[in-house]
Every structure is written in structure tokens, then in C-alpha cells.
Amino acid sequence: MAVDDFQLPESRAANERLHALIPGGAHTYAKGDDQYPEGLAPVISHGRGAHVWDVDGNRYVEYGSGLRSVSLGHAHPRVLEAVRREIDRGGNFARPSIVEVRAAERFLATVPTAEMVKFAKNGSDVTTAAVRLARAATGRARVAVCRDHPFFSVDDWFIGTTPMSAGIPDAISELTVAFPYGDLAATEELLTRHRGEIACLVLEPAGHTEPPPGYLAGLRALADRHGCVLVFDEMITGLRWSEAGAQGLYGVTPDLSTFGKALGNGFAVSALAGRRELMERGGLRHPGERVFLLSTTHGAETHALAAAMAVQATYAEEGVTARLHALGERLAAGVREAAAGMGVADHVLVRGRASNLVFATLDEHGRPSQEYRTLFLRQLLAGGVLAPSFVVSSALDDADIDHTVEAVGRACAVYRKALDAADPAPWLGGRPVKPVFRRFA
Template sequence: MLEGSSTGVVPASLSRSRAINERLHQLIPGGAHTYAKGDDQFPEGMAPVISRGRGAHVWDVDGNFYVEYGSGLRSVVLGHAHPRVLDAVRAQLELGSNFVRPTVIEADAAERFLTTVPTAEMVKFTKNGSDATTAAVRLARAHTDRSLVAICRDQPFFSTDDWFIGTTAMTAGIPEQPTMSFPYGNLSALSDLLDQHGHDIACLIMEAATVTEPPPGYLEGVRALADRHGCLLVLDEMITGFRWAASGAQGLYGIVPDLSTFGKALGNGFAVSALAGRREIMERGGLRSSHERVFLLSTTHGAETHALAAAMAVMDTCVEEEVATRLNNLGDRLRSGVHQVAVAAGVGEHVLVRGRSSNLVFATLDQHGNPSQEYRTLFLHELLLGGVLAPSFVVSAALTEADVDRTIEVVANACAVYKDALETGEPGKRAGRPVKPVFRRYA
């Protein structure tokens, strides 16, 4: 836990992290392999470099200890170094991890996945979410003989590939893309889009839910519109899979997509993701279809045995231990506590917790009620000083009630500082330069 000061001076105990961050920038573009992990996402000079983790706790290279949220960008759902997952991985590593032909664990893992997510009929594993979503787009285009993709514009990320990144502010090096968008929760707007362009749209790609729950009848309406216009419904379950329910958001809400993609929590930190869906569509990428073949997914490391072993252990644990229920209970406790201390500090309308309890995020609003990067920076600054590493409030099953209660205490202190900044109008005086949005045109 960091030792803070009333002047906001960065603690000397982050000296090794600052030095290694500089080294990372010299060797790696952006200083990290994921933009969301960049040091521009943290207050200046306060981006810890992690040395190890156990459960819901991590230690940085300077020896500081943190309670961690958003573990592995939501991927480490059970907690770091989970014993059941590590045991499964170790057992497979003793047998070898990659071969010139498939292994039996590929069939075992596929059967386990399709049992856990019964709305799908076939599954293919790969290493990252972007490969899975792009493969879904490729299948949809081949199946419908159409080129346009329609994405839900209110949801932040679907792929690193051109068809999505071309819709963001970071378009350098990307030609114009045949991608359209629609707003979440508005069936009329989607209907209008499909009435105008439906004959060219291969698929609708979206998350079933993010910060807000789907309005009554919305997902059923999306399904009906897709069917009416002959396009495929692709559900991105990278975040919702195993957090909303073991069977994904599709299982929780009772919606059957044509294709869906899973990742993140599926491996509890190990690299594995999945494309799943209807047999007649998935077989276009196989050897038993009479249609023209689709180059679906062909990855050297897509079926590494230890990653599939991790996935099987995660699926078993999520079902047997009702992990989604635990995540919601922990999130409920955190949400309630943060709201109480924010109200008590007089910032209840400025520090807000939003989203499903298993996937909480926080909003930081300025004195006018507008989202503010400056106030986000101040809030992150105070959390770090209190030993809480929380770019979001996304919980893992490894958190204890004591961890959550300690977090609420730190938030209470942060809210007191926040209140002072609202009164002076100078959030940057203590926290320094503001954190930046990931999608921006220039550094």
C-alpha cells in the first residue's frame, strides 16, 4: 500500500515501476501489449508494474500491495493463480502442449463448452477475441453473400481488425470499411437501418448487455429483425460469458444467436477464446459442407492443450461453484458501499457505480455533471494511494468481503478529496495530467 502525502507528491516507492515503464516504452510501442494497460490510463507516475498476483491481490515491482479489480481486463474471473486451473494446466504440460494432429482434449473441451453453452451446436477455439469475432464476420458474409457489418455503436470494442477499428478515431493505415452502426436498446432505429440497408447487411454484432440491462423484449426484437431481413445475429460474449451466467448472457436472457464469441474469463488468464454457433453455418469452415469453403480459423496455437485444460477447469468451476452468483453478491456489496460513502461525502451525484453487479464500472462527473477525465484521474490517484488498483470495479470471485469493505474505506477517503476538488474546481492540482481515452487520433 502506498504512502501518500497531502501535496499529492508521487511516492518514492514507485521508483522501480517508473523506471521499468520507461524501459517498456523504449522496447514496446505504447509500453504495453494492450492499450487499456497503458500508463496513459493511470495518473502520471503512478502506473504500477506488476510482479505477481494471488487471488484478488497483486504486488508491484516496488513491493507495494493492492486489492485489484478488473483483473486481466476482466479475464481472471476466478482470481490469479487459481489452484484448480493451475493443477489442470500442469497436468497437460507434462504431456506436451502442441502437436501435428488434434488431441483428445480438443474433443473433450468442445463437448464441455457445448454442454455449458447449450445454445451452440459447434465450437472452434482460438487464442484471442479479435480472431473469433472476425471469423464470425467472415462466416456471416459467406453465409449471406453480403458485405456490410452492423455493430452496436454504444459498445466500446469488438476487434483489432479493420472492419471494427476503422469505425474508431484510430483510422490511420485503414481503408474505408463497410461497417454501419445502430444504437443499443432502440428497436425502431435498428428497424430503420435494416429497412434501408438490410439487403446488404451480413450480420448484426453486439453484446447482449453492458452497463444497462436490455429493455423488455429488446433482444427478442433484435432476433426477429435479423430473421426478417436475412442477416445473422452475432453475440459478443467476451465480457458477458461466465460473468452473466455460466451459459453466457444468451443463456441468462434466453436468446439464441446464430454465432457467438467467448474469451476473457474462459481461460482465467490463459489465452483461449471460442467461436460457437449453428452447425450449418460453422460447417462452412469445415470439411463436410457442400458450399464453397470459408477460411475460418487456422491457428498454430489455437488448441494448445494447457489452455484448453484451463478452459475446462474454468467451466467446471463456474458451474459447480455458481461463480456468477458470487460475482453478483460481491458486486452488490461494493455498489451499495460506494454509494453510501459517496453520498456521505457529498459527491453522490458525481461518483457513480454503474452496470451489472458482476461487471461494475464507475463514472466520475465534474461540477456540471459531465463525465470528466480530470476527476477520473483524481479518483484513480486516491484509490492507488489507498492500495486499490481499480481502473474499473469489475470483481473477481477471489475477492473477500473484507477486501470489498477495505475498498469502500479507501473510496470514502477518495470521495472526501473529490469533494474538495469540486469546491475548488482544480482536480489536476493533486493528481497531475489527466488520463486519456484509448481511442484518440494523436498521442
């Protein structure tokens, strides 16, 4: 469909209703309509497998499903069967359910580098719990986060470092410092400058690039030498890099790690895992001062833990991680070939591990461009592809990849026209998409 003929009247009306009732028009900023071309932010009716349908009746091949959480595809039958079974038995009780034992055993068998685990509902809670635990264990106040990774928590210790820091006291923000990914010398300089002050190093163990040789092991040694806690945020790398996360793939064990997203295939479940010596400080069987680690009313709902167990079993038995990599490699090759065929290979780039692909849109000077991203997204949407990223789910098949590559080819043809004109404005259809983290709306 030509992009000028692609209209979403029902989605537009639904977006207006959303904004009238919900700040930002969505419950996650990354899902906001400001992240999509003007007037072309589909509101979803339902999904199945690798496809979603909007309220206007359009079907899309979907990528980055649920902010990378739906890695098996929507309404996965094995996950739904496990969830339905537990819902019929009750979901939340006055005491722990036996499901909590089984879920913990399953998780620790999947991630054998951890010795204890505590479940919650979202990534922010468990990552903040890791920071609190590190501060309690070390008696130090400062937190060092990797500045090259976009998000760790909605809580003040992290959000205070972003352009959206309104409402957060400077005294809180100043306790968080940053280090660059892949640069051990710079990290050691930071630790030396704040000697005896930094409680923990928090980072994603891998991102759009592979860790440099020896980097994670070197970071492990630095943390040990300076007496701080090493925290791996495995929200994205968990299951997608290996069943045991990046720590299982690269063979470096953090003190604490946090998991979520793919763990529940869209159901709300996250996990804080780590060394027994640290984790027990949030328990009842140690002689020291207690740490209020995690205590959530809904953190151990039986149906979400059942979903997590079903996801882990599916990954192990069906080789899902390998399938994600194979699908991603096929998609990346097709996109690169389509971009090259239209003469925009230096401007439409695919980056990242095959199981976690993103794309970059560069202008005529080779600079990242929100305008060209808008142009690209508009063309993909009109071609039946909903792709804030190219992060695959295992529900995709060859026909879905082929359809996506064809849509990318058409988008790249328009991209070439805009580059030749040195002006993408005629192809934007309105204001450009915006970055999530910005000071003003």
C-alpha cells in the first residue's frame, strides 16, 4: 500500500482517548505515539504468533514484541496452557505457593551461576533491589552505571541521570556516576577517583556490540579489587544470548544479576539472582542487619511463575535461542542486501547480536537522524511491518522474513530519493519521531 493511502482513523481516535486518560498515552514511554510517525501509531487489537492486528483491521509482522519480552510469539500455546492451569488453582495466597519453590528450582537450574533467586513483576524493581543490596553489603552510597546502555530502572538513582530528571533531588542524582562500556582503564580511573565510595558496577554484559576480549573478566577483577558488587542487567540478554544469559555464554559470573522480558513471554515476571552470601542479607537466616530486598504483593503470582517455567522449558527443549539467532541472521542478511540494492547500505544499518537486532537510520552526512527514522518507519508500516527494532521472535517464519525484506526494499527506494534531495521532509507526513529521554514534551 502506498504510504499516502495508509490511514489509521480508528487508531487515531483510540490514541486521543488514551491521551485523555493516561499520561503520555501509554503505560511505557517507549510505546508512546511520539515514537511513531504522526498519525501512524497503530493501537493493537490482538496478536498471535509473530503477527498483530490493529483496531483498524491491519495485520503486521511484528518485531521487538512487548519491548523484547514476547520472544516465543503472542499467545504461545505451551505458555498459555501453563498459565490456565495455575489460574484455575488460585493465583495469590497468604503464604508462599509450592509453585514458588518449583519456579526457583527451575530458574536456578537454567542459570546455574546464581545460588538464590527472588521474583518480582518488573525489571526496575529487581535492579533497584540489586543496588540497595550492594549498598547495604558494602556500606557505600555511590552507584556506577554504564553510560552506553540506555535504561536500568524507573527509580531515582537512575532516572536522575537522564534528561527527564524532574522531581529528583540533585543529592540523589549525584550519587550515580558513569563509566564507558569496553574501557577498563576508564573504569579503573573512576573507581580510583571514588576509592572506597562505589557500591556496585551496573551494566548490560553485552549490547549492540560484543564485549571486547577479556572485558567482562577484567571488569570482574576490577570489582573484586575495589571491593564493589558486579551487577549484570540481563533483562535483554537473558535467554536471548543463551538460556543462562550472557553470563552463561561468556563465562563470567556477576555477584548479582537481573532477568525479565523474555522470562515470561509477555507475562509480568522478573528475577533478582546472585550469590547466596549477598542474597541471604534480604532473608531471615543471617545474623546481620536486615535488608529490605524485595517484598511485593503480586511478585509471586502463580500464573506468571508458571509462564516463566514454561518459557524456560520451551527454550531448553526446542532450541529457541539458536532459532532466534538463525532468524536474525536471515533477516539481517536480507535487510543489508535490500539496502545495498537501493544504494543506501551506508545509511540503513543493522546492528547487534542476531537475536537482538536494531537498525540505525543515517542522513546524507552519516549522522543518526530521527527524520530518516520517521521516513523508514512510515514505509514499513504501510508495508505491513511494525518494527521499532528488528528484534525477532521464534514465531517468525521464512515468509515473514521475506515479507519484511520486501517492505524494507520499498522503504529503501524512498530513502534513496530523500538522500538525493538532501531533504526527507516531503516523506515524513508530519513531525519526526522523538527520543524517549528528553527534557520537554
